[in-house]
């Protein structure tokens with residue numbers, strides 16, 4: 001599976017790509033990480049030492065095949081991995097796109113062509129390929145990631161980041177990429193989470209995961225330590241693990257029954273689970289009708305307990321209605 005990670009500058013593409021790549025490698029999957037940024041940072045984020053990273057030569061554009069109807073490489077992909085790849089911690093294989101060595105060197109068309117060819121030839125389903133893209137939408141306008149199976153757009157909870165995601169999603173929609181998702185990053189509060197969820201709802205985007213803001217990530221970066229190796233950043237690593245679970249297909253060797261059961265679950269829609277009359281019910285209206293039939297205080301308590309965005313606790317309700325928390329529990333139980 002080939003996953004390209006895109007988004008606005010600084011959104012957390014490299015942090016998420018590196019953490020996801022190492023988690024998948026720890027899980028036993030063969031992983032190739034491609035640094036597709038002309039300002040490369042993926043080696044550091046993966047935990048490759050500066051000395052070793054300096055040996056990461058770009059895959060040369062001369063290997064790109066010009067055959068009709070596609071790109072691809074003129075050498076077998078395994079040979080390319082052996083010749084130009086580095087082994088990062090947990091066995092992740094790292095490839096580089098190449099960065100400008102001099103001013104006024106010209107455009108990076110050939111470097112982009114290399115990434116497109118690598119992606120085309122790295123299509124083996126069991127292998128995870130993570131492409132850490134640069135902030136510019138050029139990877140999309142050039143079609144560099146046309147062979148990606150999934151594009152994950154990293155969104156920070158502010159307007160310009162979300163606007164970038166919207167623009168990039170529109171470009172991806174013109175590529176033959178089957179699956180586009182959004183991953184929230186640097187989420188500091190429920191309001192941040194709501195802003196991204198509301199944005200995804202409004203545009204019909206799939207929100208695949210949400211990664212919290214963490215000072216520990218900043219501290220790890222300052223020390224040049226990968227997030228996955230920094231114990232204080234565990235909540236962020238857990239959130240990336242959840243994102244990975246949502247994005248990655250089951251690994252090879254998963255029993256057929258389990259794979260089939262998951263396929264069935266994923267293909268279910270609301271209409272498969274609910275009968276037609278149930279689908280037509282105005283559920284919110286029915287709740288309102290039911291609440292109107294019970295004692296107003298009990299109705300208020302039920303609303304605060306069950307339907308509030310932040311459910312009110314028994315203690316808070318006890319204080320509000322000047323009764324014990326036990327009494328609130330009784331009223332709630334009776335009303336239900």
Ligand SMILES: Nc1ncnc2c1ncn2[C@@H]1O[C@H](COP(=O)(O)OP(=O)(O)OP(=O)(O)O)[C@@H](O)[C@H]1O
Nearest residue numbers: 009010011012013014015135186212213214217221
């Ligand atoms: N969840 C987080 N909490 C706090 N800081 C974070 C988080 N994720 C990333 N960062 C920090 O944000 C900065 C940018 O992250 P990163 O380099 O991963 O972004 P990027 O999208 O790859 O940037 P670029 O566009 O330059 O490639 C880094 O200093 C990183 O440590």
Ligand SMILES: [Mg+2]
Nearest residue numbers: 013014037041
């Ligand atoms: Mg980056």
